[in-house]
Structures are given as C-alpha cells and as structure tokens.
Amino acid sequence: MKKTQKEMMRFIIFGIIIIILSQVVGFKRSTLTLINTVIVFSICAVGFNILLGYGGQISLGHAAFVGLGAYVSAYMSTVLGLPFLLSLLIGGLIPMIVGILLGLIALRLEGHYLAIATLGFGVTIQQIFKEWVGFTNGYSGMRAKTPEIFGFAFKSRESFMILAIVILVLLCIVAYNLLRFKTGRAFIAMRDSEHAAQAMGISMLKYKLIAFSISAFYAGIAGGLYMHLIKFTQPDQWGIVFSLNLLAMVVIGGLGSIWGSILGATFITLMPEILKELPVIGEIRNVSTIVTGLVMILIIRFLPYGLAYLPKQLKLKRINKRNANETAEVKA
Amino acid sequence: MNILEVKNLSIQFGGLKAVDNLSFNVPKKSIYGLIGPNGAGKTTVFNCISRFYTQDSGEVLFTPNEKTIELNKYKVHQVASLGLVRTFQNVELVKTMTVLENLMIGMHHKTKGGVLAQCLGLNNVLKSEKKNRELVLEVLETLDLQKYAYEIAGAQPYGVQKRIELARALVSHPKLIILDEPAAGMNHTETEELSHLIKKIRDVYDTTILLVEHDMGLVMGVCEKLTVINFGKKIADGTPAQIQQNIAVQEAYLGKEKNDA
C-alpha cells in the first residue's frame, strides 16, 4: 500500500514542481504555450497508452477522438454557452460513446484488420469534420472562448497551465488506479494471452470496450483543453499526421507506462522546436516528421518498450554483466 | 453423483471428425483421466468443454452444486465463474507479470469493484484486493511456490511455470479443474511430485480433477477412472487396472501385433 501512495505522490509532486517553475521562471509566452501543449498532449498519450500499451489494441484513427473533443467542447462552451467544465466533460463523453462503438467493431478484429478499420474510421470522421459545416464551420474554423471556472477566467498562459496540470495529475492518478487493479491485469492478459484471459473469466468484449472508451475519453478531454488553449481549430489538424504522432509519443516514450506517455508527448512536441534551431538540419522542410519516423523505427529495433524502459534495460545489462563476471570468477 | 457429463460430443474441422460421438461421466471428487495416443482429440474435447470451441452436436452437463448447467449456453469467459477452470498444454501465463499478479488474474471473477470504483480507488476495491492477495499467497504456500511470488513468471524454469499455472487454476477454488497435459515436458522425478500434488489438491481443496495426459506413469499412478479415446472415438472406459488389460487400448498405443508364423 505504501508503494502505491508513493506513486500517487510522485504525480502530485511533479505537478506542483511544474506549476512553481512556471510561476518563478520568466518563460516566454511561446514557451508557455509549448509547455501547455505538452501537458495537454500528455493527457492524450496516457489514454492512448492504456489502449495500445496495456490493452494491445492498435488504433490509427485516434485523432478523430481528439478532434471530436475539440469541436464538441467548443460548441458547448462557445455556441451554447455552457459552463466550461461541463463543456469539457461533454467533450470527453461524446468521444467516449463513439469509442464504445469502435470497440464493438474491434471485438471481431485482430491486429492488422483492426489497424485498417481504425485508419478508415479516422478518415471518415475527419471527412465529417470537413463536411458538417453547420457544426464545425468547416475550413473557416471554429473558435472557442477563454475557459472560466466560477467566474475566474484562465486568460494567461500561466493560469491555463495550472488548470491543465491539475487535470493531468488527476487523470494520471485515475489511470494509475485503474491499471493497478483488476482492469489493468485484465488488459495485460488480453494483450499477451487471450486464451488464458478468457479461461480466467475475462471477457474480451467488455475489456476491449473499456480500453477504447477510456482512451477516447482521455483523447476528448485533451482535445477540449487544446481547443480552449489555442482557441481555434480546423479539420486538417485532425488527420493521419496527428494519429501517427500520437502513436509515436507512446511508442517512443514507453508502452505501458504513464510516465512514458508524458515523456513521449514532451519529445514529440519539443523536438520540432529544437530541430528548427539547428544549423543545417533546421532548414529542411518537415525534418521533424522524418526524425520522428526514424526514432520510432530505431526504438522498435533497439529499445522495444520505449525510452521509459531504458533505466530497467541498463540495470538488466549490469546484472547480466555482473552474473557473467561472477561465473567467470568461479570458473577461474 | 457426476460433476460432468459429456454426452455424444462431436466436432469436426473441415472434413476431419476430431471428436466422434464421445460420452463419458466424471464422478464428483474423483481424479479422472482422458487418455489416448497423440492426435486422438483429447485437447479438442477439453476445448469443447471449456467453451473455446462449440461442438457440432452433443452436450456437456456440469453440476457444480445442486443445479445442472448446460455448458453450451455459456460463453468461454463465463465458464470460470461457474466453477470450472482449465490449464493449457503450452503454459499460458502472462510472462511479463509477476507470479503473484498472474495468480491474481485467476481471482479475476471473484474480485469486486466496477471500473469507476477502481478509478477512484474506493475502499471496497482495496479490501477485495487485499483479501485476494492473502488467498493467493496461501495457495502459493500450499504448492511450495511462495519464494517465486514476486518474481517474473516468464523467467522461471518450465517445470515451475507449470506449477504456477496449476496454482492459478486453484486460486478461485473451482469445483472442477481440467488439466491439459500437466506432465508435458517433465522428467520422472517431477512427474512423481506432480502425482502427489494432484492428490493433495483434490483432498485439500475438495475439488474434482479431470486430466488429459499421455504420460502413462502419471495416469496409472493418480487417476481413479479413465476414458481412452482414439481418432476421436471412445475405445474403453474403466479403472487403470482394467484399462491396462484392455486389448483395444494396447493396439491403439502399440499397434496391432504382426503374426510372423
């Protein structure tokens, strides 16, 4: 029990540190926007990791859920004038319901068929964003107003950061709880040994639905937050490029790791900015896409569980080396 | 009193009849064996009973308590909560998790708390986890596996993994345990230990054991009654002593004797 309380404290402390840093250090506005983006995408990545890293279900159209969250929450808060938190919540619930629908289809599909189906799903939803001008305003784009809770308007980047971090920490704790109890175990069993899972009473249908709906909820919340940060969106943002970046976040950061998701989101968001500053490489168009793709391939090849697993892998190497040395000593 | 009644079970794959009109009964609290040469259809029978396959015809009746249940009406993941648990021929543990966590999966259908309760870490969830953890550690002790509790399951030697899988089947105290080739890959000593273990489990946990095996040593030593099948059909029924005398069984395993004269 103590171990789990420590884990939860780690999330809270992390959040507090970020908040303090942002208040104390005089970050530029653009840097603050960047940090806020990292926080929001972390939420998305944590949810996606639950689906892919724990549940082993691949989804190549997840951008659809994020975009859905963005549009729905903006519609609720800005067009209908509902309170911000309620709009955000609905922006999470609607994608969640759609996620259940996707999960119902997923039940029958394995691996690559599921990937293709989710790919088509993403394309279709993006098409709906483009065509349903009455709801999304199409390419003219949709706007959102400043988020407000009980009259306090989160106008500044610093105040938005507090809002975003609190939500991130809460959702991390929720994810952590879900994963350390029977649902987490069921997910891993579903991923690694379907037959054993079923023989032990785990329903594939139920847990695939849970995995899809939860990851869709997180994606929707992230989309809603993002929308109220940038305050503008249009359909091109929610296509295959975003879905692939989301996949990259989780693969590079660490499959099956909440911290890995945050790490991956940081990497994917910050890397283009860093690359832009470099002398020769920064000139190349779309260099960040190339680098992301390369890193993904290298990670699968050399560090299949992602960067978050690196300390464990190094420790294992040290243990193996020590064992080899001991055996050599014994032999000598 | 029979805990399991298989009646006229038939299933075919493509043109091949894997199980052909098979019937047998497993008495409560017995240690029952289903044996036969390689490819006889034994695992297929188990897959039908545990609902991984749906048979083409015939029925399987399960009576864990007072009521008799027609297993065909249930889905594969519902079987465990009825009181019927199986193991797999090729050990199907979750290799990346610890032994303890693997066994907790065995308790899945007895663990309380819905998704929302788990997200919030409510008290009933915490209590259920704690109680199940203790029950699991007890089972580990009974099977002499407690020292592996926090080790990674996939890193253990094969023989230990087979015992872990057995432990996982036990944790929920099922009424009927089906063991699919429990002695596969074991040497003589390990098989002897397994014999003792199976008897101990049946006595301590008050359960019925149905096993599929083609290691004759284990079967003759531990089973009280047997059904022998070949090419999906039953060829004999009886106690180990009776089966050993049965000519049809001998032919099935050893082939017909050639007359040289």
Next chain:
Amino acid sequence: MAVFFQNLIAGLETGSLYALAALGLVLIFRTSDVINFAQGDMAMFSTFVAYRLMTGVGVPYFVAVILALIFALLLGYSVERFVLRPAKKANLVGKMIITLGLVMVLSGTATALFGIDTYYMRKAVLLDNIQIGGVTIQPNAIFIILFTLFVMAVFSYLVNRTKMGIAIRATAENETTAQLMGIKVNKVISNSWMIATLMGALAGILIAPVTNVSVTMMAEMHLKSFIAAVVGGFGSFVGPVVGGFLIGVMDNMVGYYISLNWKTTIVYALLIAMLIFKPTGLFGKVHRKKV
C-alpha cells in the same frame, strides 16, 4: 445509359489500379506477415522520380517510367533488407509500427525534396477520345485496364507456374516449413517486396494524371487498396484483384450517383460491414482458431 457506361469504365480503370496496389499489399503480407502501411508513400516516391526525370532532366516518358520502376525495385529491396529484415523478430504490432515509421520518413523526405506543390503528369496513352454509340471512351483508360490485367496475368503465371511462384506460395503458407524444404525464404521475401513496390509504383504512375503528382497523391488510393484487400481477402491472390475492381466500380458509381464528398465514407462503411460479417473477405477461408 451512356453516362452509366462511362462511369463503369472509369470505375474499372481506377479499380484495376486498386487491384494492382492491393495485390502488392497482399503479396507482402502473405510472405512476410507485415502490413506495409508505407506502400502508398513508396509508390508516391517512385512517381516523383518519374516526374522529375521527365521535367527536370528531359527524359522521354516511357524511359522515365522504366527508370522509375527500377528505382521502385531498389527501394523495395532496400526497405525490406535494411529496415524490416533486422526487425524480423518483432511482434505484429511492432512491425506495423515500423512501416508506420517508414510512412513518416518517406512522406517527410518527399516533402523536403519535392515540396508541397502539385504537378501535372501526362497520361500513358495520349490518343484522342473515341466515341462508341454515344459513350466517350478514353484510350488511356482502356490501356490501363488491359495493361494492369496483363501485369496481373504475368504475376499469376509467375505464382502458379514457375519455381519462384512455388517458393512464394510455400513461404506464404508456412515459412518455417518452406525453410525446411530448402527454400531460401529471405530471397522470397525480398522478391515479394520488390514485386509489390513495382506494382505500387505502376499504380502511382498510371493514376498520376487523375490525382496529379503531389506528396499526398496516393493517400486516397492507398486507403482504397486496403479496403480492396480486406474485401477481397488477404488469404489469396485472387481476392485483392476482385476486391480492387469491385471497390473501383463502387467508388465511381457512388461518387456519381450519390455524393462525391461522401464516397470514401460510404465505401468505408462497406468495409466495416464486411469486417463484421465476413472478416476473412469474399475469398477468405474460415478457420477455427486453434487453442
């Protein structure tokens, strides 16, 4: 009536190209157990090579096409040899992620090299349209249909009547057994990738007049070829061909008679229906999963 026939021919035209692309996908899948999500981008790259040779260097069309096809062979070989083969032991999801990473590398590199503009590429056959009974027929369309049928016939001959074909089919059935039978499985997989990339490049070059040459030119066709492969079934080489023609005709008919904007969605809905009711495809066999 005339309009219907025109749509039908247009459907067969794009359908034949979907069939070609889908065939390549299925070939790679059956021999190396990988869904090559990068197929579309590899085709796009090869098409750009043809385009640049024609406009930048001034090479005549057919020579440029041949050179681009050679490039495609090399590209397919390199990707298999240097990216996929070292990662052979990765699981299903891992290999998918690798080809998705390739998508990013290829599309990023293409944008860096070729920019984000669209360019015009000529048709293969430049003859004027002919009129038969009120129906306008493009010779290019007929050429495409016949040519792709020819390519698929050659492929079919290769697979069914040559030694290499037997090797391909054996590897597709069971790689380990094929190896035990003395088949150089790595060579088979390498050849499969080269053939598939070649087919993809052909599809790209032939569809370029319609979609124009750009970094995103293959996006829609790529998705449709997936749908074609699923509808036809990944388990055979006939399935994707039939699936391709089916999807092509459906796509055109739906686009004309129902809605141009929603045609991809409607075809996708067919995919979903297929996956729900017959996941193994029209020509797939139903297997009882072994436990």
